[in-house]
Amino acid sequence: MNKPLFAIAVALGIASVAAVHAQAPAAVSRAPAINDAQIANIVYTADQIDITAAKQALKKSRNEDVRAFAKEMVRDHAAVNAQALTLVKKLDVTPENNPTSESLSKGAAAELKKLAVLKGAAYDKAYVDNEVAYHKTVNAALSGTLIPAAQNAQLKSLLETGLKLFQEHQMHAEHLARQLH
């Protein structure tokens, strides 16, 4: 994969969040498709990030509702990733690391560190607030960039089901956040 395409992939990742507000038509027409191998990698990375955060929550939180939410995150995101891996094998594509997944990982590592030092109710609130924000970002990327770009029908279908799932997670997190405030 060449450098310019990488750069555009990053732009796409960021644009997807901004797309909710406004986007220059020029940026849309210029946007080439991010490839399936990169999409698979981004989705896998995004899932792993949420699983890692949930595992941290299961170590730190004593709030039953927060723990139930975290268990659901581990279970559902692991299921998506198992499916993604099966699909990647079947399609014989090698997931490609790319700037979008790299920046996702970087951001997540920083967030984990921030959360690590919090305790009790402050931790619960911060974890859940971050889950709301994180699912919003991932859902915007899925609907704005990844789903439209996916070429393989099975990958597209997995992403679409994933979007429905993560929208449920976002709602669940938002509900939990209201409870904790």
Next chain:
Amino acid sequence: MFRTMILIASLALAGGSLPASAATKAAQHATAPAHVVHVIVIDKMQYGPMPTDVHAGDIIEWVNHDIFEHSATARDGRFDVDLKPGATVRMTTVAGTTAFFCKFHPGMTGTLVVK
């Protein structure tokens, strides 16, 4: 779903794995009226079409085609069926209209009407 789809009373209790000949026999010898099995499929984060013409005592077979765990949980508490990925779970109906949802993904909803 058609009422003729599966017609059994005791077969359902036996776990549905009897050979066809045994099933026929069981149906013939059943003294209670045959209860129909209605299938509700869950796929891609939603409940499939609701069966019509469901009568009290009929069986609902929940089939989870998703890779995610779901549930069919009645708002009034009359049933709460846990559905692991790929699971098939049966329950016997009672008369009434019941709104239900998934405990894990509450945006998933449905209404079951039993006469």
